[in-house]
Amino acid sequence: MNFEQIFNASPKVQASAPGRVNLLGEHTDYNDGFVLPTAISQQTTVSMVPSPNDRHHFYSVELEEQVDIRLTDPTPKGFSSYVYGCLKVLAQAGYTVPPLNIFVTSSVPIGSGLSSSAALEVATLRSLRSLLDLDLDDVRIAQLGQQAEIQYAGVACGIMDQMASSLADLQHMLFLDTRSLDRQLLPFPTNAEMIVMDSGVPRTLATSGYNQRRAECEEAAQQLGVKALRDITDLQAIVHLSDPLRQRSRHVITENDRVLRARSANLSAIEFGELMNASHASLRDDYEVSVPALDSLVNLLQSTPNVFGARLTGAGFGGACVALVAAGKGDAIAHEVLARYQATGHTGQIFVPS
Ligand code: ADP
Ligand code: MG
Numbered sequence: 001m002n003f004e005q006i007f008n009a010s011p012k013v014q015a016s017a018p019g020r021v022n023l024l025g026e027h028t029d030y031n032d033g034f035v036l037p038t039a040i041s042q043q044t045t046v047s048m049v050p051s052p053n054d055r056h057h058f059y060s061v062e063l064e065e066q067v068d069i070r071l072t073d074p075t076p077k078g079f080s081s082y083v084y085g086c087l088k089v090l091a092q093a094g095y096t097v098p099p100l101n102i103f104v105t106s107s108v109p110i111g112s113g114l115s116s117s118a119a120l121e122v123a124t125l126r127s128l129r130s131l132l133d134l135d136l137d138d139v140r141i142a143q144l145g146q147q148a149e150i151q152y153a154g155v156a157c158g159i160m161d162q163m164a165s166s167l168a169d170l171q172h173m174l175f176l177d178t179r180s181l182d183r184q185l186l187p188f189p190t191n192a193e194m195i196v197m198d199s200g201v202p203r204t205l206a207t208s209g210y211n212q213r214r215a216e217c218e219e220a221a222q223q224l225g226v227k228a229l230r231d232i233t234d235l236q237a238i239v240h241l242s243d244p245l246r247q248r249s250r251h252v253i254t255e256n257d258r259v260l261r262a263r264s265a266n267l268s269a270i271e272f273g274e275l276m277n278a279s280h281a282s283l284r285d286d287y288e289v290s291v292p293a294l295d296s297l298v299n300l301l302q303s304t305p306n307v308f309g310a311r312l313t314g315a316g317f318g319g320a321c322v323a324l325v326a327a328g329k330g331d332a333i334a335h336e337v338l339a340r341y342q343a344t345g346h347t348g349q350i351f352v353p354s
Pocket of ligand 1 (some may be wrong): 044060061062063078079080082104105106109110111112113114115116117118120
């Protein structure tokens with residue numbers, strides 16, 4: 001289905017935004033910490049034209065779903081809540097949003113941890129910026145997208161996904177301080193490229209596990225007398241906490257340190273890979289968000305020649321893994337590892353290289 005077939009009109013504007021993968025800095029964003037995502041080549045494209053009537057009409061190619069709605073209607077459920085949310089946050093910010101026909105299509109895997117939700121928000125807001133000639137910079141777009149997701153899609157997300165979709169590119173890693181929004185585009189380690197693979201394990205426990213970890217971090221920060229775990233850098237400070245709060249804090253402290261080390265030194269691919277391996281061990285042992293299938297996929301990657309490092313990426317409890325491998329070898333390594341992974345009874349798939 002294309003725009004004309006759905007809306008019987010041509011789009012007036014069109015904008016795209018990429019999915020993202022996080023290379024380092026996992027479960028740090030809600031602790032006011034540091035993250036290091038990059039954009040992926042898969043992207044979401046949103047086209048629009050003013051609606052011929054007093055309703056908004058949203059269509060998603062991937063879901064084959066159309067929703068007709070007014071902004072005065074209650075918040076809808078499902079995909080339209082993200083688009084409706086973008087329109088509502090703009091209206092709340094004082095912009096006038098006329099009824100629109102909005103067409104969504106995407107190559108970002110949905111619900112796999114590559115942030116199709118942020119890509120949808122950022123592409124929608126970019127398209128609105130262009131149509132309505134809005135004075136919004138890329139950081140503001142990210143912030144509005146995050147607010148749309150929190151307030152209207154009901155997801156208590158941090159700012160990483162939207163900042164990555166709005167500001168990262170394929171050639172760089174985006175260092176982001178999630179407290180100050182201080183950021184920097186860093187070059188990839190030389191002679192290296194990235195693999196992203198799905199474990200095939202659905203993230204069924206992800207929401208409850210995520211909320212529990214968030215609560216544990218808040219509790220640890222409170223016991224330590226700081227605003228967020230980001231404010232602790234010395235492991236000595238947490239020796240009096242009892243487990244699991246001590247383990248959770250240790251992950252956040254060491255993970256923040258790994259991101260800062262990756263930023264400060266121009267690390268070789270080998271050094272960067274070691275940080276990724278250490279990140280996975282910390283997520284598995286201290287943060288306890290890995291599952292056996294993710295561990296086995298990460299182990300397969302780590303034990304393959306020309307792989308510098310690998311870790312689970314995203315919230316965990318299933319979902320994807322990211323690896324840094326020798327330049328030019330990504331495709332062959334990903335296929336070899338996928339075959340070995342599938343031979344042990346798993347499904348799984350390759351997201352990057354695409
Ligand atoms: P992720 O962001 O990791 O892909 P989320 O659960 O955060 O997973 O977001 C997925 C949701 O975003 C989908 O369930 C859907 O509501 C919305 N979404 C993302 N991309 C699209 C799309 N192309 N068409 C319709 N809805 C989409
Ligand atoms: Mg998301």
